[in-house]
Amino acid sequence: MEDCSEDEMRLNKSTSQKRQRTSTESEEKKKRTGTLLDLNATDCPVCFDSLTIPIFQCENGHIACSSCWGKLSQKCATCSLTMASRNRALERILELLTVPCPNAGCSEAVPYAYSTYAETSTHVKHCAYTHRPCPFSSCDFICFFKDLYEHRVAAKHCESSDMFECGTPMFIPLSGGKGIILKEETTEGEGEVVVVEWFDMPDGRMFYACCIGPGTDEFSYQLKLSLASGKHLSSESKLERVREVSNELPGGSVMFVPSSTCPAYMFFITIKRGDLLGS
Template sequence: MVSGESDDDRPIVRTNRTTSQKRQRSPTERTATLLDLDVTDCPICFHPLTIPIFQCDNGHIVCSTCCEKLSQKCATCSLPTLSRNRAMERVIELLRVPCPNAGCSVVVSFSETSAHVNHCPFTQRTCPFSSCDFTCSFKDLCKHSVTEHSIAAPSVDGVSFSLSMFKCGTVMRLLISVAKRIILKERTTEGEGEGEVVVVEWFDMPDGRIFYACCIGPGTDKFSYCIRFR
């Protein structure tokens, strides 16, 4: 203390705790409802926004894919889109939405919606047979294939439909002389609607035999099996 100063001469400093400290909220203190999910779509490609999200100085947002395609130039005002929109990224990160498929009760994070729909057994799929344009949920696809497209074929037990179960990673031998088409259903430990369906058809033509193979199932976007003829 400097000589001559009293306690009453010291400066008084007051701190406002309400502004210097972040207010703690309980998880259930505030909730909200998003009335229109279109605000979470990229305004350029209209696909759901994914992190990172970019913006220009005027606040126009764009997804990372479109940002790269447009050479980081805003499609609305032509300003550079170099800044991250952290607030919108946080909203996308915390947002939870129900599966859009009828019959599915799963709630997923917004960023995982596309991945879930791709594997959801309630997603609508087109019948794998070349001559059929019927559409149904994947969990009903095997039943439709057997009911509408199986061909009666002889077997050791009398007459059976050309439906066989297989385990992924094992060798499956098909007798193509028995029928004109075979339906293969993957054997899994999940529910009845799970597991891929593989359809093999063949057609006798004047110049030889044509084979057609198709694989359909949750998350499948290409044929991932190997077929060898002997």
């Protein structure tokens, strides 16, 4: 193998140093953070609402939100030039920008991009500090979502209440009342709230369960009847999220128990995060 010339050695050394510097700079860029102290800087200069992507600009650099851009027939409100370009740099800044959750009491930082500050992300819709109306249709009480369970218990929207642990069967007493409120027992923050209802029909009883929290997690549940004969009946379904509990017969999945075939039984429910228990 021929020895490298002095020029080749210098070139190889320079290339190696450049690669090392580029790698170091890339790592440093990842560590860079910034703070935007005035959110008015992200307002559209035409309508003064929060900027959303896409953002348009004219040749002079004047910008407008997509809504104003359409209303102005793509003409700049400042200089009347055609706004034919996107401001990609500012769009990128909005993609990386995070802002405090607008709900008082919440310390979460949420993404700014693709929405207005009032609706910064799905976090705001499901935040425990978002004000929520009571889902029971006969009640107009409003409070933080995290306080709704205590309100429902105090208001006696159901005859009884209890805590449940995901994956663990729970006995539901059927004597007295038409339903029970269950709250998930968890150490990781606010747990989900589930309502189990039953409706007496002329020829049997109908059972139904729903989740009344604003979260995004999916749940499944199993209803199980232990009969006096020692046999069991069970039904599995996805736990639906609802905005309102009307104390009327539901339109979703239910379990019907004929009174003629099951005159005496014990009732259990098992709630699980994720897909159906049998899958």
